Amino acid sequence: NAGVTQTPKFRVLKTGQSMTLLCAQDMNHEYMYWYRQDPGMGLRLIHYSVGEGTTAKGEVPDGYNVSRLKKQNFLLGLESAAPSQTSVYFCASSSPSRDGYEQYFGPGTRLTVT
Amino acid sequence: AQSVAQPEDQVNVAEGNPLTVKCTYSVSGNPYLFWYVQYPNRGLQFLLKYITGDNLVKGSYGFEAEFNKSQTSFHLKKPSALVSDSALYFCAVRDLSSNTGKLIFGQGTTLQVKP
Numbered sequence: 326n327a328g329v330t331q332t333p334k335f336r337v338l339k340t341g342q343s344m345t346l347l348c349a350q351d352m353n354h355e356y357m358y359w360y361r362q363d364p365g366m367g368l369r370l371i372h373y374s375v376g377e378g379t380t381a382k383g384e385v386p387d388g389y390n391v392s393r394l395k396k397q398n399f400l401l402g403l404e405s406a407a408p409s410q411t412s413v414y415f416c417a418s419s420s421p422s423r424d425g426y427e428q429y430f431g432p433g434t435r436l437t438v439t
Numbered sequence: 440a441q442s443v444a445q446p447e448d449q450v451n452v453a454e455g456n457p458l459t460v461k462c463t464y465s466v467s468g469n470p471y472l473f474w475y476v477q478y479p480n481r482g483l484q485f486l487l488k489y490i491t492g493d494n495l496v497k498g499s500y501g502f503e504a505e506f507n508k509s510q511t512s513f514h515l516k517k518p519s520a521l522v523s524d525s526a527l528y529f530c531a532v533r534d535l536s537s538n539t540g541k542l543i544f545g546q547g548t549t550l551q552v553k554p
Contacts (some may be wrong), residue, residue, distance in 0.1 A: 329482075343505045356540040367529065367546040368483075375539055383541075415482055417542045425490050426471050426540050430482035
């Protein structure tokens with residue numbers, strides 16, 4: 326049982342390049358989330374999904390897109406990276422019916438945009 | 440608006456002493472409250488949660504938290520700190536405005552335990 330995994334662990338992009346971050350969970354969780362963590366700002370929700378085929382905007386969605394084609398996977402895309410998107414990105418998942426809204430987190434992806 | 444506040448950016452304690460990391464919240468309704476810990480270069484790990492029942496909640500690694508409804512607080516405590524407890528701690532509350540499982544996180548408190 327791997328829990329929540331994220332790919333890649335590190336990435337350096339040039340301004341304007343695109344990339345996709347992959348999150349996978351093997352706990353059959355219905356809900357999935359993407360956060361970014363910046364110094365002094367805690368965790369901020371980018372996008373989330375309450376089920377396969379559904380996505381919704383969080384607190385800071387601009388510049389990002391997401392897709393949830395399969396229940397176990399949640400992809401975060403950056404179409405045209407900007408230095409302001411330099412951050413650590415965390416994926417999380419939860420199953421409110423089983424765990425009372427406790428979220429399980431992945432190990433993070435450290436992204437630098439130059 | 441719903442919110443969580445961690446009033447201290449950093450807490451310093453000596454090893455063996457009791458520690459408290461403070462958290463206050465503001466929600467409309469009965470709160471679901473959580474504490475997470477983040478070690479350097481790692482993801483967040485769940486420590487404990489309060490949903491209902493006993494106001495004193497026990498969690499992982501000897502941590503506990505006390506829910507106080509009148510003071511809208513959920514402080515994290517440990518009777519005897521270890522150097523290995525040094526980490527970043529987040530308090531969170533469930534967003535009650537929607538049924539999406541979203542959590543609202545505090546800014547985090549860095550705990551430094553010195554030998």
